[in-house]
Every structure is written in C-alpha cells, then in structure tokens.
Amino acid sequence: MTSTGHFSVDAIRAQFPILSREVNGHPLAYFDSAASAHKPQAVIDAQARYLAEKHSNIHRGVHSLAQEATEAYEGAREIIRGHIGAASTQEVLFVGGATDGINLVAQTWGRQHLQQGDCMVLTRMEHHSNIVPWQMLAEEKGFRILVVELNADGTLDEDMFQAHLLQGPKLVAFMHVSNALGTVNDVKHWTAKSHEAGAKVLVDGAQAVPHLQVNVQDLGVDFYVFSGHKTYGPTGIGVLYGRQSLLEDMPPWRGGGEMIGSVSFEQGTTYNELPYKFEAGTPHISGGIALGAALQWMGQVGVSALTAHEHALTQHAHARLAEVQGMRFYGTAPCKAGVVSFLVDGVHPYDLGTLLDQLGIAVRTGHHCAEPLMDKWNIPGTVRASFGAYNTLQEVDRLADGVARAVTMLR
Amino acid sequence: MATGIDERQEEIVEEFAMFGDWMEKYEHIISLGKELAPLDPEDKVEDNLIKGCQSRVWLAAKKGDDGRVMFTADSDAIITKGLAALMVRVLSDASAADIASANLSFLDDIGLHSHLSPTRSNGLQSMVKQMKLYGLAFTAGG
Incomplete structure (x- = not known):
C-alpha cells in the first residue's frame, strides 16, 4: 500500500480498531472524517x-x-x-x-x-x-x-x-x-x-x-x-x-x-x-x-506527512471521480484540504449516499450545515467524501467504482 | 373492493422476498420510483411539501365520493420516491379509519426500516405521520 516517506498508511490503520469492522458485508471505507474522525488506540x-x-x-x-x-x-x-x-x-x-x-x-x-x-x-x-x-x-x-x-x-x-x-x-x-x-x-x-x-x-x-x-x-x-x-x-x-x-x-x-x-x-x-x-x-x-x-x-505521525497524504487522496479522488459521466465538483480552489464535494447530473445525493452505504462506503450527503452556500448555488446539497490519516488510495478507488456503479443503477 | 392494508403489505413482502441481494432490492425500489404517477402540478406546491434535511417529499390527499382516501406523492430523490410509492400503494384507496389505525410493518419485513429512521431525515417518516393525520382528519369528517 501507500507510503510517503516515513508515513505508512498500513501502520496508521492498524492503530484504529474501528477500521476492522464491516458494514453491510463490506470492509468499512470511511469518508466522513470531516463530520467526525475515528480514534487511534492511543486516544482510546x-x-x-x-x-x-x-x-x-x-x-x-x-x-x-x-x-x-x-x-x-x-x-x-x-x-x-x-x-x-x-x-x-x-x-x-x-x-x-x-x-x-x-x-x-x-x-x-x-x-x-x-x-x-x-x-x-x-x-x-x-x-x-x-x-x-x-x-x-x-x-x-x-x-x-x-x-x-x-x-x-x-x-x-x-x-x-x-x-x-x-x-x-x-x-x-x-x-x-x-x-x-x-x-x-x-x-x-x-x-x-x-x-x-x-x-x-x-x-x-x-x-x-x-x-x-x-x-x-x-x-x-x-x-x-x-x-x-x-x-x-x-x-x-x-x-x-x-x-x-x-x-x-x-x-x-x-x-x-x-x-x-x-x-x-x-x-x-x-x-x-x-x-x-x-x-x-x-x-x-x-x-x-x-x-x-x-x-x-x-x-x-507528523502533521506535514498527514497533509501530504491527504492531498494525494484528494487529488486521486478528483481524478478518478472525474471519469464518471456528468460529474460536477463543488470546491475546486487551488488550495484545498481533505474534502471532495460533488454531484452527478440527474442523480440526487441522497440516492447516491444510500447506495454507497450498501457497499460499505460512508460518505455524507446534504447541505453540510452550510445552507446559505447551497441555497446560493441553488443545489439541494452535495455528496461529500472527506479524508483522514487512515484512508487509502485503494479506498478512493472503491469510492469511485461505487459511485460509477450507483449512478448506473440510478439513471 | 380493493384489498385491505394488511394484504397489500403482505404482497409487498412476498414481492421483495424474490430478490437475492441488496442490488436487486434497490433496483426494484428505483424502478417503482420511476414508475410512480407524477403529482398533478397543482398538488406539487409548498403546502404539500414535507421538507426532510436530505430529500424532499410532496404528499397530496383527496377523499372521494365513496369516502375512500387517495394519496399521491413525489420526491426529488428516486429511492425516497420509490419508498413513497410503496407507502401510497399500501395506504391509498382505503377508508380514512383504516389509514388512521394502520400498523405499518412491511418496511421492517423487507429490511428497509432504517429509511424511516429520523436520522435519515429523508422526509419519509414525516410522510407516514402526515398520511395518518389525513386519515384521522378525514375520519373526523374533514
């Protein structure tokens, strides 16, 4: 798996007990750290x-x-x-x-x-x-x-x-x-x-x-x-x-x-x-x-190593999700951290989030407690994948594949 | 004479028993959502809107001359709409008293009860509450 310098995502993941659980028969892929991050054993x-x-x-x-x-x-x-x-x-x-x-x-x-x-x-x-x-x-x-x-x-x-x-x-x-x-x-x-x-x-x-x-x-x-x-x-x-x-x-x-x-x-x-x-x-x-x-x-762990790791995840998510037809990203600032927010043409975020959950992939859908922003852009909300130290590029691939699969079902 | 609310729920449970995995189940719900007859434009109004945090549901109710209550519904999310279609199938074209006293168990039985949970905030829970309130109101002679 991924390793950036001394940063080993495998070693990180081993410290988070919750990551070993399954959701709906799949290994949990948790992309909701912006709502709340999981806890390493040291904290527990x-x-x-x-x-x-x-x-x-x-x-x-x-x-x-x-x-x-x-x-x-x-x-x-x-x-x-x-x-x-x-x-x-x-x-x-x-x-x-x-x-x-x-x-x-x-x-x-x-x-x-x-x-x-x-x-x-x-x-x-x-x-x-x-x-x-x-x-x-x-x-x-x-x-x-x-x-x-x-x-x-x-x-x-x-x-x-x-x-x-x-x-x-x-x-x-x-x-x-x-x-x-x-x-x-x-x-x-x-x-x-x-x-x-x-x-x-x-x-x-x-x-x-x-x-x-x-x-x-x-x-x-x-x-x-x-x-x-x-x-x-x-x-x-x-x-x-x-x-x-x-x-x-x-x-x-x-x-x-x-x-x-x-x-x-x-x-x-x-x-x-x-x-x-x-x-x-x-x-x-x-x-x-x-x-x-x-x-x-x-x-x-090293905050700069975390920043670099999450930047790589965000970049990879943008690249892979862009392959989905009708993909629209919200928030494409040159300087970003930890979040990929998107909608797919003709697909409601709630539907996408529901089907991803069936695949063991946790994302957040809705207005993210930023209603004035969503209203201004005239959207009901977005699907948001947010990243933490423990996410992997392989999980991002699962996310992108899951979105593609869900979109096929929903269209 | 239309079948009763309990029979309709049993039908749905049998229908869903045929599906082997979650994908088939959700594909069916999605197709039910797509097939749901659209709301009359005059019914797709703010007054009929049940605003969930995640998806929005419109619900309209009419009492026919025969005293039976007819529901129509819509949602901006297709899975919510498919589940709304199931609710309409179970509770529409029934007597007001039967609607008000209906015991809805079919979502539990087909493993979709979580969609009625308040944490989903998709408007469905409020929709069911609203349908029963219509039942009560029409029973009271509304």
Whole structure:
C-alpha cells in the first residue's frame, strides 16, 4: 500500500480498531472524517487509563488522585498550547467544541463590543455554527452582518472582502478550511487585512487542525476554535484560543464553581484568573486528556506527512471521480484540504449516499450545515467524501467504482 | 373492493422476498420510483411539501365520493420516491379509519426500516405521520 516517506498508511490503520469492522458485508471505507474522525488506540487508551487509574475532580483536592488528575488535565492543555503555537496556556480554553467556543466569544466579547450601528463580516461558506451565534446576537443588538460571497471555484471573493473591510467592521469571523468545499482560506493574509481595518479576527479551525499545521501566533488571529472529535479526539471537548489581552478584558460567560476567585453574598464575587475564568463547573476531564493524546499522536505521525497524504487522496479522488459521466465538483480552489464535494447530473445525493452505504462506503450527503452556500448555488446539497490519516488510495478507488456503479443503477 | 392494508403489505413482502441481494432490492425500489404517477402540478406546491434535511417529499390527499382516501406523492430523490410509492400503494384507496389505525410493518419485513429512521431525515417518516393525520382528519369528517 501507500507510503510517503516515513508515513505508512498500513501502520496508521492498524492503530484504529474501528477500521476492522464491516458494514453491510463490506470492509468499512470511511469518508466522513470531516463530520467526525475515528480514534487511534492511543486516544482510546488515554481516556480509558484516566478513568481506570486517575479519575478525581481536578484543581481543588489535596489528595493524590486529585493531584494526578489535575496534572494530566493541565498537561493536556500544555500539549494543546504547543500544538497550536499559543504563547501561554492562559490563552488555551477548554470548551465543548468549536460551536461552544464561538458562542463563548459571541456572548462575551461580542456582547461587549458589537452594538447598534456596528457591523461584522462573515463569509458565504461558513458552517451554521459560525453564523447562527452571530445572528442571534445581531437580532438582539442591531448590528449588521456583511457576507463575503464566493467565486465559482469556492474561493472567497477578494474584492468583496476588501470592500466589506472598508466599512470598518468590529469583527471578521471566517473558517480556515471549508467543511463543504475543502477550500483553504489564507488566514494570515485576511487577518492582517482585517487588523489594518481595525477589526478583531475569529477563525473557525474545526476543519483545519485535523489536516494542517496551525500556529495561532504566526497566523496572527485573535480567536481560534476547533473541536476535539474532528481531530482524532473525543466528542464534547474542544478549544478556544484567545489572545490574552482580549480574554483578560472579556466578562465571564457561564457562572459557577472553578471560575471564581471568591464568592460572597455581602462583598460580591470575584473571578478566577485565565483560563479558569471561562471554565465554570467540572470540565470534561477525560475528554481534555484524550484530546491532548490525540494532538500528541498527530505530532508523532507528523502533521506535514498527514497533509501530504491527504492531498494525494484528494487529488486521486478528483481524478478518478472525474471519469464518471456528468460529474460536477463543488470546491475546486487551488488550495484545498481533505474534502471532495460533488454531484452527478440527474442523480440526487441522497440516492447516491444510500447506495454507497450498501457497499460499505460512508460518505455524507446534504447541505453540510452550510445552507446559505447551497441555497446560493441553488443545489439541494452535495455528496461529500472527506479524508483522514487512515484512508487509502485503494479506498478512493472503491469510492469511485461505487459511485460509477450507483449512478448506473440510478439513471 | 380493493384489498385491505394488511394484504397489500403482505404482497409487498412476498414481492421483495424474490430478490437475492441488496442490488436487486434497490433496483426494484428505483424502478417503482420511476414508475410512480407524477403529482398533478397543482398538488406539487409548498403546502404539500414535507421538507426532510436530505430529500424532499410532496404528499397530496383527496377523499372521494365513496369516502375512500387517495394519496399521491413525489420526491426529488428516486429511492425516497420509490419508498413513497410503496407507502401510497399500501395506504391509498382505503377508508380514512383504516389509514388512521394502520400498523405499518412491511418496511421492517423487507429490511428497509432504517429509511424511516429520523436520522435519515429523508422526509419519509414525516410522510407516514402526515398520511395518518389525513386519515384521522378525514375520519373526523374533514
């Protein structure tokens, strides 16, 4: 099978227990990692070992288990900090996922800074999670949302982006990598431009961290969010990176234990220091620890090797699927990561997805939580094959052959 | 007198028992979808649309002079349309009371129950619910 330098997809696959199962009588070919990636044994073990050997509530205990649990959890925060290049662990907040992180920023920084008469910028390709929290706040506050439209290849309309920046937005929020199209946006470039225009920048990195080496300081962003489960970690845990000076000035969001300095009915309540100010209640301790293990695992495999492997898969998928008559690709940007989105003339995506499932091939069909994009392009959705470390060129061949077979049945 | 809802379900189960593998089964559903009589243009309207996340279904119901309810349906996805055709075959041209109280088991029996699951979000589950609601409404004298 495939091997790129030291990267051996066979060795990778052997670490993912779920890949040995069958679906509908066929070996599972999983092309839905953009929705959620599978977990290597190292991650499964990290979570299980914590629960079996170290579990206790963190931060407050004097006993040994509490100490060990705290060290493991805070150790994971340090791994994450290193992985995304944050300056300090005070800038690395554990949240429920990318959605939760965006809501946190909307309800704290957003509530503080976005007022009537203000505007902010989003793009047409955003996931609902980076649209709805802002719409909810805009409805309440009365600020405007300016939308950057897309070119036919699924890249951002740069002239429109520039034009929106001239309107002096307070915030520019956009995705690093599109979950529906695979487009990789030039975060560094647009962050610099947005800063020149006086805006703060939030980047949704849910689809970037699984595929690319991300360094938040190099990108220059103010906020960056991602989800654990898309990057080989567990569900229910994610990260919000925030620039320390901004986090210091933001009011807390959820109140409760952990996030306080001291609580008093008489003297009022003071808040904890960063990052705990934003981490009310007992967190998802095992999830945080396992997310640390996931990023450590990615680092051991080599993120650049993963990027290269997935690029090869994407290229091969485009080439093989293009053989199908009536194939139309959505998202043909020069710089893409991890996703091939398509429709076949005269074939509904739901039908194609249903027949591929019978062949043991898991793809996602529908609007991919990007309804504004699908509506604009006047399509009901697409079929999306997304790639992870464990996919092989042979699986991509199975996908292309499966699509050809299904299309023959459906036409 | 048309056959009852239970007999029609049994017929379908027998029909599907002949198929050796999933491909034959789905090929049959696809052909049922292609053969389903098109909706009258005046029925293919927003009011009759059941919006699933994955595929859309249109369902229209009329009560004839003999008191029997007639259904017609359409979908933008052919497999959904084929399954809708089976639903129409089972429940159309029946009394409103029979429709409202029908126990639909045939999708289970032919191994296609997952298509009715809410996670599929193809509009079929809502379609069945809507057909039964029509049965109830027409029983109540609507």
